Amino acid sequence: MEVLKIATAGSVDDGKSTLIGRLLYDTKSLTSDKLEAIEKKSKQRGYDYLDFSLATDGLVAEREQGITIDVAHIYFSTQTKSYIIADTPGHVEYTRNMVTGASTSQAAIILIDARKGVIEQTNRHFFINNLLRVKDIIVAVNKMDLVDFSEEKYNTIKASFEALMAKRDYQEQRITFIPVSALKGDNVVNKSENMPWFKGQTLLEHLEVLKSDDIYNTGTPRFPVQYVVRPKTEEFHDFRGYAGKVYGGDLSVGDTVVALPSQTKSKIKEIFSYNELYETASRRSSVTITLEDDINVSRGDMLVKENDLPKIEKQFTATISWMDSQKLTNGSKYILQHGVNKVLAKVDQVNHKINPDYSGVDITTDTLGMNDIASVTFKLNKPIFFDAFKDHRTNGSFILIDTQSNNTVGAGFIQ
């Protein structure tokens, strides 16, 4: 079974919730009691159409204001795939939610209101999904019904989005444009009869044919040790297994591995998934590995292939997405969580922050506020084993934890 996680980004009133509701409705994923509730609510509010956005807007506060304020998860499946949509708000204050949603997604839908075209927020949505290296992007030009399904209008919007693309850092990102009407159902699941000029796939058709290689970046295998399994039973008296998830590439029995930070070498003896032995641990699977030699490995250590070492350093520069109302300043100290490893980190220097108009002109500053994205240099109390984010999405990212509140206050992408 394939699972595809999708992030959505759009401004308030771009019809994001409606689009998701439409996907659910046209794939027959809405159950009769949910559909009834939507019909009832739509009628109560005096609408002459079904308000599909009611299918996703969860919390009381949101229903009152009529906007989505946090990341909500929506599930549906087809014969081919299980889909998980992270519905992230497009409102200007909520960059942090968008970064969060994009971090766990392999594809993203960016919505544009056909009447408004590319606006400042579209810039932000694209920038963030590009920064986070989401591999597949769908630009859905929505509300085509309100511009008479005009091809000319669609082409103008497409051209102005393409102008943004020229500036992007991650050029390999795959971008597909689709004109849709979420409200009327054009090109979401079913082909539009109103736009015969559009020859491309519908939104769902596009998602259905995405293959694993289209959405996952391949890299080198990294195995951060989560937990040491020591049964201490008669049958498994000397068993010492390293439990964790494999990232980036595969590891096989017989591979020579290096344990970090000790740099001790050994060979993979066994790979367990529950009580079954496997030849190879594929990327993204949770396994337990035993080694030929009795070496000292504990949580936070990492097993890697011998010719493929990550960087092992106490200082680096990263792009930071700041998520807290308390500011980050030069000299601030945080707990830095890199995978399952935790170290102490000090802000050595805030280098510059990204201009919120995404003009490419950086702003010099030494403090960061909520939703700022900036380049920051850190010093650590001990080395971590990392790759650049562009080479390894998992091993190149980290979170910052406030030492007082324990909250996750920022996310980092190592340069």
Place this chain on the structure above:
Amino acid sequence: MKGDTSTINPLENEAIYIIREVAAQFEKPVLLFSGGKDSITLVRLAQKAFYPAKIPFPLMHIDTGHNFPETIEFRDRLVKELGLELIVRNVQDSIDQGKVKEESGKYASRNSLQTTTLLDAIEEFKFDACIGGARRDEEKARAKERIFSVRDDFGQWDEKNQRPELFDMLNGQIELGQNVRVFPISNWTELDVWSYIEKENIEIPSIYFAHTRATFLRDGLIWSSDDVVYREDDEVVEDRVVRFRTVGDMSCTAAVLSEAADIATVVDEIRNSTISERGARIDDKRSEAAMEKRKQQGYF
């Protein structure tokens, strides 16, 4: 020896990763066990996560006293077979101690009373992480719940101040007195759970399968006729062939008419079903915002 692990369900990989993070990051975790299919699935995932070692934390059941007898019998057998530690705390004790008041009337249920018993038990054992089987697809308020969800000293959920969860990284840093609710199968749907139970050949309580039961109708739903379920005189008891899609209290869990007597037909039924799972739970129907309110107060 098998080939590679690429065919393993990605949701299983994710859940095992989360359960291992709990064992590694917390001092005193517990798995909240209700005897329902979701918590039974959690037990299997925990077994997988630590094999060949035993599950390194106990199970805890908050017993309302209104459970289906089949569930309790199943619970005790499972715990014995797997050699697990089980803690049981009773809602009846909280009632006897005057901490909560039994509801009365037509829709009386002990469902919301569980919260007090749960919070007391967390304090009694100083649990810092409680693993639960809640899924985001069950209900709209749950769709926004984090995988690691921090609760304050009063067990309260502050939905506006949740920690962002990026990539696979789970932040389990808490202060003394706080605890974390952990939801390893957050991203599973009802169908995912059923398919997994079928594929893994996991045993579940008999009430999930079609059986003949003394029942009565109210509000278009089918209720068990039992001492703990309130029934009006004009609500007629009849034998019906039914099964349950969720296993909660008898007083708030309705049955569905079904002939599905084995796991394969149940999976088929779910796949073709048009009523969502919680449609048969009266506790959510009380108001549209019911779940959100109960969660803020510390309900699981």
